[in-house]
Amino acid sequence: MPEAAVSDVDLAVIGSGGGAFAAAIRATNLGKRVVMVERSTVGGTCVNTGCIPSKALLAAAEARHMALEATGRFPGISxxxxxxxxxxxxxxxxxxxxTMRSDKYVDLVADYGWELRQGTAVFAGTPGEPVLEITGPDGSSSEVRxxxxxxATGSTPWAPPVKGLQDMDYLTSTTAMELEEVPESLLVFGGGYVxxxxxxxxxxxxxxxxxLVxxxxxxxxxxxxxxxxxxxxADEGIRVVRRSSVLSVRTDPDTAEVVVSATVAGGQEEFRAAxxxxxxxxxxxxxxLNLDAVGVKTGDRGEILVQNTLVSSNPRIWAAGDVTGHREFVYVAAAHGTLAVENAFNHAGREVDYRHLPRVTFTSPALAAVGMTDKxxxxxxxxCECRVLPLEYVPRALVNRDTRGFIKIVADSATGRIVGITxxxxxxxxxxxxGVYILQxxxxxxxxxxxxxxxLTMAEGIKIAAQSFKTDVSRLSCCAS
Structure with missing residues (x-):
């Protein structure tokens, strides 16, 4: 077998998602030579299987839902x-x-001029002298020092150890968005944002x-x-079964349905779906990745343990995005990538600060928050002192004929400073x-x-919620608050 070619660069990046690209762009702008290694599709979770495809489908589903519910909601509309x-x-x-993968990822590699290698990267060498061994899809090998x-290798859907689940052809957030038929019925395990x-x-x-939550x-x-x-x-016909614990999963051989047994409210119940x-x-x-060989410590879920500066237990190896086990947002990954490069090459000593991190679940209406909850x-x-403003007091919501929801402000009662908005x-x-700007x-x-x-903006609702701390907002004029 021929000896592997060896490249010496300033930064080697494993992965090609938001964190990887942010790091490569910043390092290239600093004049550094960069090699990026990707074993699968360029772009990572967000553009390929996460934010972009899921929000595109959610927008389509909302358009259909609006068409179905507009009759009766708006007089004169059928x-x-x-x-x-x-x-x-x-x-x-x-x-x-x-299109977005090409425009926002692949084309940028050529624009900035770093090297992209297709292949699987594995750490080798020693903690003091780590190297990357790369095996290409054709079996070729190379090394990067x-x-x-x-x-920046991201994360992947995880399934709990439920009896029978490993034998099931169940859906994940990735595979669900590839279905070519709408299932007649669907059971969902989980109650988080996905x-x-x-x-x-x-x-x-x-x-x-x-x-089942x-x-x-x-x-x-x-x-x-x-x-x-x-x-x-509930209004949309979605049944939510709280405090349920799944015991087992099987397939009914007669109907091909999924059959789930779960404990609910102290008893046992069976659920079926397509x-x-x-x-x-x-x-x-x-x-x-062979992280042990180069002295990189990981946690119980495989996450790379990093300091707030994003350096791992090896001072030459950094991590960004979901692989750190931190908040799973693409804008966190992108911020991580830039920060890691600044700390690695400019010795900036910057630390990640999540105090004012916004978080959004793209349901309709959406769940959005920044800062602390009441608890x-x-x-x-x-x-703290809190106020919850029902949307019936927000003029924009009245005009939209959609007052489902609220705005909540959490404030320090001693100073009046706002510490959280949901x-x-x-x-x-x-x-x-x-809310980010308010808290910052x-x-x-x-x-x-x-x-x-x-x-007549939804953002006006934040002002009205603030007014509710000292004013009976039900007695405000809608146009002169």
Whole structure:
């Protein structure tokens, strides 16, 4: 076998998603030589199997849902919607993904001029002198020696150890978006953001959906959010079974249905559906990287353990994005990639700060939040004061004829400083974005209550929620608040 070719570079990146590209772009702009290694499809989770395809399908499902519900909601409007041509819908999604992968990922490699190698990377050498061994799809081998390495290999759907599940052809968030027919019925394991989005997506496309949830929907967020989502899902025919623990899964040989046995409220119940979607979380992709050989420590879920500067236990090896086990948002991964490069080459000493990180679940209406929940504030020793504003007091929601949801503000009662904002509302993500600026500026309830805010926007709801701390907002004029 011929001796492997050896390359010496400044930065070697494993992976090609948002974190990897952000790092490569920043390093290239600093004049560094970069090699990126990708074993599969360029672009990572977000563009290929995550944000882009899921939100494209959610938008399509919402358009169909709006057509079905507009009659009666808006006087004088009569609409209808026929069955979904799932093959056409999925084909359109694939076309969008291919275009964005080309425009926002593949083409940028040539634009910036770093080297992209297709192949599987494995660490070798020693902790003091790590190298990457790369095996190409044709079996060829090469080595890369770098001043610094960045692992940005992302995460993959994880399934719990349920009896019979390993023998099932169950769906994940990835494979569900490749179905070419709408399943007549669907069972969903999980109550987090992926489960919520996928459940509503398929319900709106025509599936009869049942969710089996261990605690409550969106359990990490405000309890008001869970209650609002429960109500909204019930209105759309989605059954949510709370405090359920799945015992076993099997296939009925006569009907080919999925049969799930679960404990519910102290008893045992059986659930049936045409398809099963498991959305119970994700795990970092580190298996096979041989991290132990180069002194990189990992956690119980395979995640690379990093300091707040994103350096691993090896000072020359960094990590970014889902592989760290940190918040699974593409904008976190991108921020990680840039920060790691700044710290590696400019010795910036910057640390990741999640205090004002926005988080959005793209249900309709959306669940969006920034900062602390009520409980998190109290656990942090903050004596807090909260207000929950129903959307019936937000003029934009009244005009939309959609008052499902609320806006909640959590404030430090001693200073009035806002420490958290949560909303279940249409355009909730935009409310969370506005909340980032409010929290970053350290603004108080009084300051927000007296700011300019354009009338007939959802963002005006944040101002009205702030006003509710001292004012009976039911007695405000809608146009002169």
């Amino acid at each position: 609409t209808s919607a026929g069955p979904v041509d799932m093959w056409e819908l999925i084909n359109g999604k694939r076309s969008l993904v291919e 770098a001043a610094h390495y960045l692992v 489960a919520l989005e996928q459940a509503q997506l398929f319900a709106r496309l025509g599936s009869k959906v049942t969710m 261990r605690s409550r929907l969106a359990s990490a967020e405000e309890p008001e959010a869970s209650r609002a989502l429960m109500g909204n899902f 398809k099963l979607l498991v959305a119970t979380g994700r795990r970092s992709v580190t298996e096979g 998190e504030a109290r656990d942090a020793g903050i004596r 909303a279940v509302a249409r355009d909730g993500g935009d409310l969370a974005a506005a 500026a350290g603004m108080t309830v009084d300051q927000v209550a007296n700011l300019w805010s354009p009338y």
